[in-house]
Amino acid sequence: MPEGSKMKKPDVKVVLLGDMNVGKTSLLHRYTERKFKDTVSTVGGAFFLKQWGPYNISIWDTAGREQFHGLGSMYCRGASAVILTYDVTNWQSLAELEERFLSLTDTANQDCIYAIVGNKADLTDPKAQLSHDSIGVSEDQTQCEEEMTEPQILSACPTPPASPESLSGLILHKQVAHEDAVAFYGRILRYKGLEDKSSLPPEKMCFETSAKTGYNVDALFETLFDLVLPSILRKRNENQESPTVDLEVCRGAGGRRARSTCC
Amino acid sequence: MCLQIVNNPLQLDCLERSPSSPAASSGSVSLGVFYGTRKEPPPPFRLSFPFRCLQRVDALAEMSVKAFELVPAVERDLLMGDKARINIECIECCGKHLYVGTNDCFIHHFLLDEVTSSKGKLSYSPQKLLHKYLGLKKPVAELRAASALERLIVLCDGIVFLVDMVTLETVPSAAGGGAKIRGVTSFCINENPVNGDPFCVEMGVLSSKRRTVQIFMVYEDRVQLVKEVTTPEQPCAVSLDGYFLCLALATQYMILNYNTGASQDLFPYNSDERRPIVKTIGREEFLLAAPGGLGMFANAEGVSQRAPVNWSESVIGAAVCFPYVVALDESFITIHSMLDQQLKQTLSFRDGHILQDFEGKVILASTKGVYVLVPLPLERQIQDLLASHRVEEALILTEGAQRNIPKDKFQILHKRILQQAGFIQFGQLQLVEAREHFRKGQLDVRELISLYPLLLPSSSSFTRCHPPLHEFADLNHLAQGDQEKVLRCKRFLISYLGEVRSTEVANGCREDVDTALLKLYAEQDHDSLLDLVASDNACLMADSVPWLEKYHKYFALGLLYHYNGQDSAALQLWIRVVDGDLQDSTRSDLYEYIVDFLCSCSNQDLVWKYADWALLKNPTLGIHIFTKRPVCKDHPQLNSDDVITYLGKHSQALLLYLEHLVLERKIQKEKFHTHLAVLYLERVLSLLSQSPTDEQQLSSARDRLQSLLRESNLYRAQSLLGKMENCEQLLLERATLHGKLEEHDKALHILVHKLRDFPSAEAFCIWASSCRDSAYQQQLFHMLLGVYLDSTSHPGKSRTSAEGGSGDLEMAAVDLLNRHGEVFDAARVLRMLPEGWSMQLLRPFLGRAVRASMHACRTSQIAVGLAHSENLQLLHDRLKERKKPIFVSEKKGCHLCHNTFSEPDVVCLPGGVPVHTHCVAQRGSGTAGLPTRIHNNSNNTDAIFPLTAQPAAAAESRAEQRARLLKQQRTASSSISQLVVTGRKPLLAPQSPMVQCV
Numbered sequence A: 001m002p003e004g005s006k007m008k009k010p011d012v013k014v015v016l017l018g019d020m021n022v023g024k025t026s027l028l029h030r031y032t033e034r035k036f037k038d039t040v041s042t043v044g045g046a047f048f049l050k051q052w053g054p055y056n057i058s059i060w061d062t063a064g065r066e067q068f069h070g071l072g073s074m075y076c077r078g079a080s081a082v083i084l085t086y087d088v089t090n091w092q093s094l095a096e097l098e099e100r101f102l103s104l105t106d107t108a109n110q111d112c113i114y115a116i117v118g119n120k121a122d123l124t125d126p127k128a129q130l131s132h133d134s135i136g137v138s139e140d141q142t143q144c145e146e147e148m149t150e151p152q153i154l155s156a157c158p159t160p161p162a163s164p165e166s167l168s169g170l171i172l173h174k175q176v177a178h179e180d181a182v183a184f185y186g187r188i189l190r191y192k193g194l195e196d197k198s199s200l201p202p203e204k205m206c207f208e209t210s211a212k213t214g215y216n217v218d219a220l221f222e223t224l225f226d227l228v229l230p231s232i233l234r235k236r237n238e239n240q241e242s243p244t245v246d247l248e249v250c251r252g253a254g255g256r257r258a259r260s261t262c263c
Numbered sequence B: 001m002c003l004q005i006v007n008n009p010l011q012l013d014c015l016e017r018s019p020s021s022p023a024a025s026s027g028s029v030s031l032g033v034f035y036g037t038r039k040e041p042p043p044p045f046r047l048s049f050p051f052r053c054l055q056r057v058d059a060l061a062e063m064s065v066k067a068f069e070l071v072p073a074v075e076r077d078l079l080m081g082d083k084a085r086i087n088i089e090c091i092e093c094c095g096k097h098l099y100v101g102t103n104d105c106f107i108h109h110f111l112l113d114e115v116t117s118s119k120g121k122l123s124y125s126p127q128k129l130l131h132k133y134l135g136l137k138k139p140v141a142e143l144r145a146a147s148a149l150e151r152l153i154v155l156c157d158g159i160v161f162l163v164d165m166v167t168l169e170t171v172p173s174a175a176g177g178g179a180k181i182r183g184v185t186s187f188c189i190n191e192n193p194v195n196g197d198p199f200c201v202e203m204g205v206l207s208s209k210r211r212t213v214q215i216f217m218v219y220e221d222r223v224q225l226v227k228e229v230t231t232p233e234q235p236c237a238v239s240l241d242g243y244f245l246c247l248a249l250a251t252q253y254m255i256l257n258y259n260t261g262a263s264q265d266l267f268p269y270n271s272d273e274r275r276p277i278v279k280t281i282g283r284e285e286f287l288l289a290a291p292g293g294l295g296m297f298a299n300a301e302g303v304s305q306r307a308p309v310n311w312s313e314s315v316i317g318a319a320v321c322f323p324y325v326v327a328l329d330e331s332f333i334t335i336h337s338m339l340d341q342q343l344k345q346t347l348s349f350r351d352g353h354i355l356q357d358f359e360g361k362v363i364l365a366s367t368k369g370v371y372v373l374v375p376l377p378l379e380r381q382i383q384d385l386l387a388s389h390r391v392e393e394a395l396i397l398t399e400g401a402q403r404n405i406p407k408d409k410f411q412i413l414h415k416r417i418l419q420q421a422g423f424i425q426f427g428q429l430q431l432v433e434a435r436e437h438f439r440k441g442q443l444d445v446r447e448l449i450s451l452y453p454l455l456l457p458s459s460s461s462f463t464r465c466h467p468p469l470h471e472f473a474d475l476n477h478l479a480q481g482d483q484e485k486v487l488r489c490k491r492f493l494i495s496y497l498g499e500v501r502s503t504e505v506a507n508g509c510r511e512d513v514d515t516a517l518l519k520l521y522a523e524q525d526h527d528s529l530l531d532l533v534a535s536d537n538a539c540l541m542a543d544s545v546p547w548l549e550k551y552h553k554y555f556a557l558g559l560l561y562h563y564n565g566q567d568s569a570a571l572q573l574w575i576r577v578v579d580g581d582l583q584d585s586t587r588s589d590l591y592e593y594i595v596d597f598l599c600s601c602s603n604q605d606l607v608w609k610y611a612d613w614a615l616l617k618n619p620t621l622g623i624h625i626f627t628k629r630p631v632c633k634d635h636p637q638l639n640s641d642d643v644i645t646y647l648g649k650h651s652q653a654l655l656l657y658l659e660h661l662v663l664e665r666k667i668q669k670e671k672f673h674t675h676l677a678v679l680y681l682e683r684v685l686s687l688l689s690q691s692p693t694d695e696q697q698l699s700s701a702r703d704r705l706q707s708l709l710r711e712s713n714l715y716r717a718q719s720l721l722g723k724m725e726n727c728e729q730l731l732l733e734r735a736t737l738h739g740k741l742e743e744h745d746k747a748l749h750i751l752v753h754k755l756r757d758f759p760s761a762e763a764f765c766i767w768a769s770s771c772r773d774s775a776y777q778q779q780l781f782h783m784l785l786g787v788y789l790d791s792t793s794h795p796g797k798s799r800t801s802a803e804g805g806s807g808d809l810e811m812a813a814v815d816l817l818n819r820h821g822e823v824f825d826a827a828r829v830l831r832m833l834p835e836g837w838s839m840q841l842l843r844p845f846l847g848r849a850v851r852a853s854m855h856a857c858r859t860s861q862i863a864v865g866l867a868h869s870e871n872l873q874l875l876h877d878r879l880k881e882r883k884k885p886i887f888v889s890e891k892k893g894c895h896l897c898h899n900t901f902s903e904p905d906v907v908c909l910p911g912g913v914p915v916h917t918h919c920v921a922q923r924g925s926g927t928a929g930l931p932t933r934i935h936n937n938s939n940n941t942d943a944i945f946p947l948t949a950q951p952a953a954a955a956e957s958r959a960e961q962r963a964r965l966l967k968q969q970r971t972a973s974s975s976i977s978q979l980v981v982t983g984r985k986p987l988l989a990p991q992s993p994m995v996q997c998v
């Protein structure tokens, strides 16, 4: 049973956004359970509580299906970090991020951190094909090997035969270059009006990962957690500074009301 | 162009994944949103079934929890009989009172009594109190009770009005205002109003025409509009909590604070397509029907704090009955847990169209009947979960119920569930988890111990708790004969008991715990057994003794006896092991252990009793019992004389003991020394008497004897001498004894004449004079020289071969002189030496003697010279002191007695004042710092030097100088013995250390 089932109050929220099938659920599985396994398209949303030092971080896995699109804003409300996920073998999935998902993040915190993640790197990048999970390597390797025999058949599915890159042979499926993601990151900053500030550089915030092999997955989550920590600390301090809030907190849910009434 | 290309994969993908999609979106069982269920989706859900019913049946079989039971409350015949047209439209329940509104504009009032059958099965016996036609010919759309006001709020034909709860009569409008609101589509009651007036009810009202929400206060006989807020779209469902309105608008849900007007969009929803659901489920938290058949949670801030639950698309009603979310669609009631979002139970329910919760009671209605969804007691649900080994779910459910149960009750329940969970995991050999749960649940460890046959002491009063915490008879039952499992369980218990035995969990059952642990350790051959029995423990003897015997753990048993104060039993047991009567290989050095044990044993009786055995076994080690006894205050010491008596029959041990006393502890008692010397002697004599003498042993025995004889001064030499008087082999010893008795001539005679051992003779002289002055030494050496020379001058006396013998002695004499020339008085020696000896022979001696004498003479002269010069210096100083002459005459009076002087002897006071010597003596007697009179040899007036304060350093340096001088003089003194130095430091003036030649 995941830790998420215990009713701890999270200190901070991280949200995974992205089109269906890009591998959000798989990424979260890989990170929390160190495994790559069958998933079904997520219904609604789900979250996982991660203990990070003394803090509880809730990671929300959202549904990419159009049907649940409307819920995105709600999930993003008050988020400290948003992971915008696309599929490196699917150019449209990056386009969708800009067209559909970016606006959902309007409800996130002012100082929210954005990461652009191109998943399924194992399909395009040889160095992402090795198993990267330090824990349970043997178990995973067998799993991987089993699947390695198949990708020729499997991976043919997401990419249409007409793909221009398909002519170039080895990197058959790569549709989204890293530069595209970097450019998109720049547009996000512009959209958020953050470009002038000393915002986080794209090299640091654009990842290519593979939930299947574990490539870059820990790096992604851990970089983010380290970056959101200041946000947690500030939130804690705010709560300590205002005595009125403290009183409300004692009464339970009152704290929330106090804040929403004043705005 | 790009777009075209990329659109394709998406579509393809959808197709590819489509088989699983219906299952996912159907809101049914298969897809708990929570990962827990996704880990290993049970096989039936991987396949997709065309018929949902089938799926549900499978789901039921696979994962149902019985959380609720559907119990009929009011059935058709009580309501409408066989009138097919009449349907239930709305219900309200208030305590035992149930109100039902129908489409023919009637309100029915029932009293619902709960009846519990003897088997504990609950049912309702409804009693119809009243029914009333409202006279509007329209269906009664909504009914809400305001019990404090004794009113029912009714919505019928777009009009809200009040009805008496008892009579069901419509309440007429009061004089001050109306009791009716028109054009209403829907309303809700604020269960949690900010305004605390108990005699009015706050109500949110949606009207058909305007885009507004109106807040009314409902009083006994009137309603009053207090607030009106506009909404961006036409609202169609509302819920109210505190100041917060949660609204379903045409295209979205939103939260609206009617006090501040602040609003918060939640998420889009098409209210035309699907009926929206808005339920207040707790403080400022709402449950909403979301697209895709989701049940979404949202708080007043617009944040979702729980993951959504996955209903079907056609949900009609939903309610929360903590910790479950209950939802109703056309044919099923689904029950999800809010704790893990999983579907827990599905109940078939046809024609359902109302599901509402009233004060925690969930009531459903089909068109024709009313049912209550009765939650099964939490404990029963948990037990059901546990029975199907769903440990985690059971724990989540328990912990989730914390806030609904009084604290103390919860703790008891929680502990029990943790314990049960632990046992389930224990049975599955998930020992890490089991341990954690046992620990958290503060399991009475005896529950666990009692699973292991024979571990609990027979005297234990323990009985397993009832109802039982697990289903296992014992470990064998659990392991089904798998010895590997049994072993793992045993190891687990070992480590678990080891962990808890010192915690409060073991309070009150320490005997049981420690005894069980002892048994396990013994059986498993565990190293910690010894630690357990040797340290603080509560092992029961009655059980432990036979058990340890059974496993041949005699050493451990001995330790346990010892811990329980039964040292004698321990010793007896160990002795039997050492003697080979019993087998236990725990300690190969058990004998040494016993010796150590006796050595530090404070019970003297035991020591006397068992030392005998130990000494017989090995005297050298055994004697440690007596020699290694720790010396400390609270450890009773054994009387040495008693020990010696006791050791009488153990001669070797006795010797060791005496050596210990004399040589190690250096006890100065004649008795011990003599005894030891006698023993040594006896040993030597016995070795001598053996026919082939073992030279090595003999010499070591003699060495010991000799060294004792030499070093000790306490033994009775005379009696020892007596014992070896006629033993010609022990001449050296005899010489030593003679030496002790100061019979040096005899000793030297033996050494020189009998032994002819000249180096020993020399060594004897040095040894015998070692603590004496040089004169004594000189005398001894002269004696030796005499012995050598004597026999030379009287060759006839020498019994041994005359020619070689005397030559030997002469050479010995020469060697002696040449080696130890400094000891001798050269003049005497020269007188003793035979005339005929060549100078050449004695050259080293003579050379040294002459040089030494010369040296002494010159040193003395130097000393004399130095003394003279110092004396001169002092005289000079004195003269300076008394520059003026002092006159003494018969006419002059003494300053002290005022008599005149009659003799030339006077004492001079400071300032040159002459006084009588006797006057000074009288005055200063007993006083330190008295002027000292010093006589001169001359007849002149005596001089006296006043004492003056003097710098200590100066005096010191002078003193040192003198000391040095004195030393030099001493070395030279043999020839200048007349030189006397006086110098009583405190009495001397700075320049007046007196050196007086008498």
Ligand SMILES: Nc1nc2c(ncn2[C@@H]2O[C@H](COP(=O)(O)OP(=O)(O)OP(=O)(O)O)[C@@H](O)[C@H]2O)c(=O)[nH]1
Pocket: A018, A019, A020, A021, A022, A023, A024, A025, A026, A027, A037, A038, A039, A040, A041, A042, A043, A062, A063, A064, A065, A119, A120, A121, A122, A123, A209, A210, A211, A212, A213
């Ligand atoms: N080769 C490869 N396949 C991946 C990877 N990550 C996910 N997949 C596959 O992509 C498909 C979709 O993965 P999910 O994790 O369910 O995708 P999602 O983003 O959660 O989708 P929604 O829940 O519908 O939004 C699954 O078949 C995965 O096996 C990856 O890193 N490499």
Ligand SMILES: [Mg+2]
Pocket: A024, A025, A026, A039, A040, A041, A042, A061, A062, A063, A064
């Ligand atoms: Mg998903």
